[in-house]
Amino acid sequence: MRLSFYGATRTVTGSKFLLEACGQRILVDCGLFQGLKDLRLRNWQAPPVRPGSIDAIVLTHAHIDHTGYLPRFVSQGFEGPIYATPATVDLLKILLPDAGYLQEEEARYRNKYKLSKHSPALPLYTIEDAEAVLKFLRPLPYRQVHELARGFDFQFLPAGHILGSSFIQFHEDGTQEKTVLFTGDIGRYNQPIIKDPSVVERADYLVLESTYGNRLHGDKNGKSGRDQLRDVIVQTARRGGPVLIPSFAVGRAQEVLYLLRELEEEKLIPVLPVFVDSPMAVDAFDVFQAHGEEHDLEMIRIKKSGVNPLYTRNTRFVRSVQESKNINDRSSAIIISANGMATGGRILHHLIHRLPDERNSIVFVGFQAAGTRGRTLAEGAREVKIFGVNYPVRASVHVIDGFSAHGDYNEILRWLRGFKAAPRKTFLVHGEPNAIEGMKNQIVTNFEGWQVEIPEYEQQYEL
Numbered sequence: 001m002r003l004s005f006y007g008a009t010r011t012v013t014g015s016k017f018l019l020e021a022c023g024q025r026i027l028v029d030c031g032l033f034q035g036l037k038d039l040r041l042r043n044w045q046a047p048p049v050r051p052g053s054i055d056a057i058v059l060t061h062a063h064i065d066h067t068g069y070l071p072r073f074v075s076q077g078f079e080g081p082i083y084a085t086p087a088t089v090d091l092l093k094i095l096l097p098d099a100g101y102l103q104e105e106e107a108r109y110r111n112k113y114k115l116s117k118h119s120p121a122l123p124l125y126t127i128e129d130a131e132a133v134l135k136f137l138r139p140l141p142y143r144q145v146h147e148l149a150r151g152f153d154f155q156f157l158p159a160g161h162i163l164g165s166s167f168i169q170f171h172e173d174g175t176q177e178k179t180v181l182f183t184g185d186i187g188r189y190n191q192p193i194i195k196d197p198s199v200v201e202r203a204d205y206l207v208l209e210s211t212y213g214n215r216l217h218g219d220k221n222g223k224s225g226r227d228q229l230r231d232v233i234v235q236t237a238r239r240g241g242p243v244l245i246p247s248f249a250v251g252r253a254q255e256v257l258y259l260l261r262e263l264e265e266e267k268l269i270p271v272l273p274v275f276v277d278s279p280m281a282v283d284a285f286d287v288f289q290a291h292g293e294e295h296d297l298e299m300i301r302i303k304k305s306g307v308n309p310l311y312t313r314n315t316r317f318v319r320s321v322q323e324s325k326n327i328n329d330r331s332s333a334i335i336i337s338a339n340g341m342a343t344g345g346r347i348l349h350h351l352i353h354r355l356p357d358e359r360n361s362i363v364f365v366g367f368q369a370a371g372t373r374g375r376t377l378a379e380g381a382r383e384v385k386i387f388g389v390n391y392p393v394r395a396s397v398h399v400i401d402g403f404s405a406h407g408d409y410n411e412i413l414r415w416l417r418g419f420k421a422a423p424r425k426t427f428l429v430h431g432e433p434n435a436i437e438g439m440k441n442q443i444v445t446n447f448e449g450w451q452v453e454i455p456e457y458e459q460q461y462e463l
């Protein structure tokens with residue numbers, strides 16, 4: 001067996017790992033590089049492995065940093081099966097065409113403002129390229145063993161990160177039996193809606209994510225995201241203003257609505273109209289409802305009691321632009337709109353209307369990357385530019401850190417304690433350099449006899 005690393009090495013994006021065994025060449029994840037320019041340029045270079053030489057792709061989950069390179073890979077000659085859990089397949093039907101749209105938008109923007117040295121600037125891929133991927137997707141339920149070659153198989157196990165997320169466990173027979181486990185992203189315990197990460201007792205080789213390898217969740221006072229959200233809503237409702245929540249359409253929007261329903265039921269917040277203003281978020285709600293196999297016991301219990309866990313007393317899904325505009329007249333309300341970092345989408349129109357009024361609140365519930373409008377607001381800017389116009393920031397701006405789909409290092413250590421024996425090697429990926437070093441220290445300090453490796457880009461290991 002041979003394992004090669006073509007992404008997510010000392011960084012959190014671009015996940016791509018090549019596993020070779022029994023004459024098969026299997027690509028695990030096919031993620032897009034995001035963030036720093038040096039990394040993004042890798043998306044434009046020739047693929048690190050010839051797409052036509054790959055027998056199959058297996059995906060841990062639908063996030064773009066694990067799947068967003070697929071349209072490029074397929075357009076350059078890959079035509080094998082792409083295995084993923086049924087929920088991941090359904091989420092990709094929403095996420096990949098949207099990624100194609102964003103690539104086309106970026107190229108249009110570069111051409112309009114002549115920001116590219118290429119004329120014309122081309123998109124990395126198009127909506128059409130993204131849609132071409134969908135016919136290769138093969139849904140495979142959790143814990144169903146799928147044979148790739150005689151004596152070489154894999155199965156998916158729930159990872160608790162987002163709907164459909166999985167660990168992938170490869171198994172090779174032969175003179176010496178071997179298992180290799182890829183964690184993809186590890187989720188959190190007791191997260192709303194989805195199941196906890198599954199217990200894994202052994203793996204000969206472990207490829208482990210380290211996003212929060214040096215950090216713990218929760219605010220300085222240890223207040224949970226739910227409690228922080230409650231406080232902002234109560235204060236803002238007293239002032240008679242709306243609460244505006246910029247949110248990722250898939251995952252976070254559903255989690256926020258679940259928590260709002262809980263807070264309402266426990267009478268911790270007043271019952272307010274809740275608008276979900278994003279066509280993509282509305283589509284994602286259907287996928288969340290349809291995949292009962294993903295739901296945890298709490299979610300199942302609530303459904304059985306006749307309540308829809310993803311609806312508050314007064315939830316309204318907004319698709320049309322006219323309906324979206326009508327929300328502008330609302331005073332007391334909660335508005336969830338995309339995108340989560342306020343770099344584009346309908347949230348911009350809401351910000352234009354809501355930022356200048358001190359009665360209003362803006363609540364960020366996700367990570368704000370450097371250089372985004374969300375980051376500027378989160379850092380306390382008194383003015384922000386939208387569509388070329390400056391708007392004063394008089395609304396109160398809150399950043400809630402408690403929401404994350406990644407386990408922090410304590411949660412990862414808790415998961416690692418499920419192992420009955422040390423893996424022969426543990427490879428740390430999917431973390432910034434400090435996080436990866438932090439995770440390595442945590443493992444070496446807490447577990448005896450674990451061998452930890454930090455692979456470099458394009459590094460290969462014989463297993």
Ligand SMILES: [Zn+2]
Pocket residue numbers: 061063161185
């Ligand atoms: Zn992820």
